Amino acid sequence: MDFEIRKDRRGGGGRRLTREREVYLQLMRQGYSSREACRIVGINLRTGKRWRNGHHSPTYGKPKPPITVEASASGPSRYLREEDRIYIADRLRERASVRQIAAELGRSPSTISREIRRNGMPLRGDASRWAYRPHAAHRRAEQRRPRPKAGKIGQNPELRGFIQHHLTLRWSPEQICQALRTAFPDRPEMHVVHETIYQALYVQGRGELRRELTRALRSGRAMRRPHRQSYKRQPRNIRDMVMISERPAEAADRAVPGHWEGDLIIGKEGKSAIATLVERSTRYVLLAPLPEDHSAASTQDALIEAVTSLPPHLKRSLTWDQGSEMATHKAFTLATDIPVYFCDPASPWQRGSNENTNGLLRQYFPKGTDLSRHSREHLAAVAAELNSRPRKTLGWETPAERLAKLLATAS
Known part of the structure; x- marks a missing residue:
């Protein structure tokens, strides 16, 4: 490059070193490193950095922006140059x-x-022609790139209100997105993906959704946390267990209703509990209170009472983990004619519908709280609320709607 370092570079005001700036930025565009470009131009490395990036905290005066928009260096780039x-x-x-x-x-x-x-x-004067x-x-691409920008939720009060209302009802972001598409099929400005809602909740500084709404999420967390490997559990000594491998094949494909998954959610200090039952085909939920204890006898009585009102074609099997609360499973089978099958140790995915439902229930019954204070009527109301939520796995039908169809077909 035909460039010589000037011996006298004194100048006045903002016009100081104008030629050096132009040559420095040109060298950077050609792929030179900042250090090499500063050496050729004859400036301090820190000066070149300020020309490129601006000076955000000068000793005197206001912060200074970059001299010009820095062009991408030669080589691969994410954006078109x-x-x-x-x-x-x-x-x-x-x-x-x-x-x-x-x-x-x-x-x-x-x-x-x-x-x-x-x-x-x-083209000007002829909209039918294009160039x-x-x-x-x-220029248009560069003007669109600066961040931050107002998000879709922040720009649309109606969309923001709809999302906030359904978050308070404990709907998941994915359920809300599907409800938006159903309620506003011809309005794309009301359509978002669930990641947009998570970003509006988790990313600080956006202010699109109220921060306290994170408590309405199933996790209740205000930030994301990576998945951790679950702790291995030891097998329990329950007599005459029938393992899940012997369960009828019709239960595995979920085509035939009447196969249930069950477990307990435990309250404060392990004293109270709630028995949860989920039908595998419809994801319909039943809840049974255990206010005093969750011994085998108490669990047996609560489960018998919960399934007594079910029609015979919805009493085909029950899958449980190897918890000691099911030690009297044979007596439960004699009373209800529902065989009990046990999962393998440390294999919660073998009753995944129940695990998912227990996660939903923790929004209503947080860990470390006393579950004995929840009446049977309150449990029924919670179950009804869950059964009226649209579920992605059901084609966005609710468990209550799916169960009603099955009962109507059977009758």
Whole structure:
């Protein structure tokens, strides 16, 4: 490069070292490192950094922005550069196809197609004719890139109100997204994906959804936490257990209703409990209180009372883990004619519907609380609320709707 370091570079005001700035930024665009460009131009490395990035906390005066928008260095880049857009315009003028241009630039055809569609413009005076102007396209792309931007939820009060209302009803973000598409099929501005809702809740500074609404999520957490490996559990000594491997095949494919999964959720200090039953085909929930203890005898009586009102075709089997509360499983089978099958040790996925439901129930009955204070009527209300929620696995029908269809068919 034909450039000489000036011996006298004194100047006044903001015009100091103007030529050096231009040459430094040009060298950076050509792929030189910052250190090498500073050496060629004859400036301090810290000066070059301030020219590129701005000076956010100067000793005197206001923060200073970058001298110019730094162009991408040569080599692979996530974003299209101005030279890429010039190349696209030249090849379009030569009537090359989108796929040809994409192959020549090493990009996906969808990237080129989206660029032309988003940044092309109709010709002045003739809207039927259309052109792609690379420099104007680059300016528009650069103007769209700065962050942060107001999110879709923050821009739409109606959408924000709908989401907040259903979060207070303890609906999951995915259920809310499907409800939006059902309620507003012809309004794409009211459609979001569940990750958008999670971002509005978790990402600080966006202010799109109230922070306290994170307590309505099933986890109740205000930030994400990676999954951890569950602790292994020791097998229990329960006499005459029939393992899940001997369960009828019709229970595994969920095609035939009447096969249930069960477990307990335990209250404060392990004293009180609630027995939970989930029908595998419809995900219908039954709850049985255990206010005093969760011994085998108490659990047996509570489960018998819970399933007594079920019709015979909904009493086919019950799958439980190897908890000592099912030690009297043979007496339960004699009283209800429902055989009990036990999961393998440390295998909660073998009764996944019940595990999922217990997670939902913890929103109503948090860990470490006294479960004996919840009456049978309150448990019935909680079960009714869960059974009226749309479920993705049911094609967004509710468990109550699915069970009603089965009962109507059987009758």
